[in-house]
Amino acid sequence: MDEGWAKTTLNPFEPNPTINLQELIAYGKSKNVKILLWFTWLAIENNPTVYETLEKWGIAGMKIDFMDRSDQWMVNYYTR
Structure with missing residues (x-):
């Protein structure tokens, strides 16, 4: 799911x-479709326990967005 x-x-x-996200x-x-959720990178950076929460919810993965910079810190962030 995208933003929203x-x-x-x-x-x-x-x-x-x-x-109704759980529904x-x-x-x-039930249709063998996995759900991915969209995030800003800052939401992930500020909430490191989000991975465990998403796993409990049954979310298959994340789409992380708005990493609008290319300094070394952000390049390192990409490879985590």
């Missing part, structure tokens, strides 16, 4: 209340 699945872009622990995950699973 979470209530805010910086809080990956609170899904948008207008989307969507269950439906995807």
Whole structure:
């Protein structure tokens, strides 16, 4: 899912209340479809426990975005 699945872009622990994320995950699973969620890189950087939470929710992966710089720190971030 692209931007909009979470209530805010910086809080990956609170899904948008207008989307029943758990129902969507269950439906995807019933159709053998894995769910990926979109994040800003800063949401991941500021919330290192998000990986465990997503695993508990049944999320298959992440699309991390808006790494709009190319300094050494960010290049190292890409390879984590």
